[in-house]
Amino acid sequence: MIVLYGVALSPYYNKVKIALIEKGVNFEEVFTPPSREETFLAKSPMGKIPYVEINGYALAESTAILEWLEDAYPTAALLPPAPNARARSRELMQLIELYLVEPARPLTAHLVFGAPLEDAQRAQADEAIRRGVAAVSRIVRVNPWLAGEDFSYADIVAASFFPQLSQVTGQVLGENLLAALPALDDYLARLGQRPSVARTWADRDAALAAFMARRGAS
Known part of the structure; x- marks a missing residue:
């Protein structure tokens, strides 16, 4: 049995x-929030979520967990069969x-x-995200998935982060910067x-609705 620790608000958990x-x-x-307690750090060395326990074996960092899953369960592959396509999927995941x-x-x-949020931070984020969107746009091939015919790591990361990024840039910057993809x-x-x-x-x-309700009541 695999146990997944974290919170559904975290895109890395959702990944x-x-x-x-x-x-x-x-x-x-x-449900497990991040922690700096020593017992937590023994399982997630940076105190981050998510982490998993696999029959008592603890593993942190979302990409490392995906790689473990791909090795342990090669059926229902999350990477394309061809080396170039596999590399492209990983490249897109890292770019995002x-x-x-x-x-x-x-x-x-x-x-x-x-x-x-300072004005300088806002401007810096705006510029950096636009550059990132341009970089992803240069290599993405939606056919029908980001790296081609196969649903892969790139799509898992997109599913985990794109909705949040669209909302955040739209509400904070006044423009959904991902719309250029x-x-x-x-x-x-x-x-x-x-x-x-x-x-x-x-x-x-x-989870987000519950969090915002608690925040509004406090």
């Missing part, structure tokens, strides 16, 4: 959850996480948690029809 559902393996979810997700962190913290609306609709994504999005939306 692993989608992969687990796609693989068709039995897993259990345990490094050059879209990372620069958007101050915007996300501001929108979700009410963290202060090729065929974005059709692609998101296709993602939402996939059972693993639909389930994860529904759980995320419920």
Whole structure:
């Protein structure tokens, strides 16, 4: 049995959850916020979520977990069969996480948690995300998935982050910067029809609604 620890608000948690559902393996979810407690650090060395326990073996970092799943459950593959296509999927995953997700962190913290946001931070994030979107657009091939014919790591990351990034840039910057990606609306609709994504999005939306309700009541 695989146990997934974290919270449904975390896109990185949802990244692993989608992969687990796609693989068709039995897993259990345990609500666990990040922590710096030593008992937590023994299982997730940076105190981050998600992490998994696999028959008592703890593993952190979402991409490492995806790679473990791909090795352990080669059927229902999450990477294309050809080496070039596999590399492209991994490349897109890294481009999205490094050059879209990372620069958007101050915007996300501001929108979700009410963290202060300076004008300089806003401008810097705007510029960096636009560069990231341009980079992804140069190599993405929606046919019908980001890396081609096969649903892969790239699509799992997109499903985990694109809705949040669209909302954050739209509300904080006044423009959905991801709208410049090729065929974005059709692609998101296709993602939402996939059972693993639909389930994860529904759980995320419920968790977000509950969080915002608690925040509004405090």
